[in-house]
Amino acid sequence: MTSDLQQRIITRVQDCMQLASAELAREFAQPLVRFNQGGRIAGSAWLERWELRFNPVLLADNEAEFMAEIVPHEVAHLVAFACYGKVKPHGREWQHIMQSVFKLTPRTRHRLDTTKVSPTFSYQCACRSHQLTLRRHNKILRAQQRYLCLHCNGVLKRQ
Numbered sequence: 001m002t003s004d005l006q007q008r009i010i011t012r013v014q015d016c017m018q019l020a021s022a023e024l025a026r027e028f029a030q031p032l033v034r035f036n037q038g039g040r041i042a043g044s045a046w047l048e049r050w051e052l053r054f055n056p057v058l059l060a061d062n063e064a065e066f067m068a069e070i071v072p073h074e075v076a077h078l079v080a081f082a083c084y085g086k087v088k089p090h091g092r093e094w095q096h097i098m099q100s101v102f103k104l105t106p107r108t109r110h111r112l113d114t115t116k117v118s119p120t121f122s123y124q125c126a127c128r129s130h131q132l133t134l135r136r137h138n139k140i141l142r143a144q145q146r147y148l149c150l151h152c153n154g155v156l157k158r159q
């Protein structure tokens with residue numbers, strides 16, 4: 001089932017493709033658009049598969065950013081692949097498409113709030129609770145690292 005929001009993204013992908021076709025005077029097939037991107041990644045372009053994947057969790061909270069930048073960013077990867085073959089992902093070909101076709105400043109990283117997709121783990125010392133990243137949490141589990149509270153100097157313990 002495609003939601004209204006997903007349909008708007010698909011339409012935006014099609015519009016971006018048409019814009020690229022017009023600007024570069026060549027035809028591009030419509031890519032397959034899926035909403036199964038996980039982790040903190042907003043979207044990804046699968047060049048040989050001619051497929052775009054978007055993160056449904058981030059999309060739900062950040063439609064404007066997806067419309068303005070993330071969709072053109074991923075479309076530009078496909079267009080760069082079609083025009084130039086295998087080139088550096090954010091190299092000058094991709095940057096050129098971002099600027100000349102989409103009139104956007106090429107940025108490689110999104111600035112979305114990823115708190116919902118990157119879980120944190122609650123720890124406690126004598127004075128307060130702390131939220132640790134998955135990476136730190138795993139280090140503690142593997143007994144590779146202990147973390148001390150900056151305030152009371154106590155060892156952080158799982159809550």
Ligand SMILES: [Zn+2]
Pocket residue numbers: 073074077089090108
């Ligand atoms: Zn990219």
Ligand SMILES: [Zn+2]
Pocket residue numbers: 125126127128149150151152153154
């Ligand atoms: Zn403390």
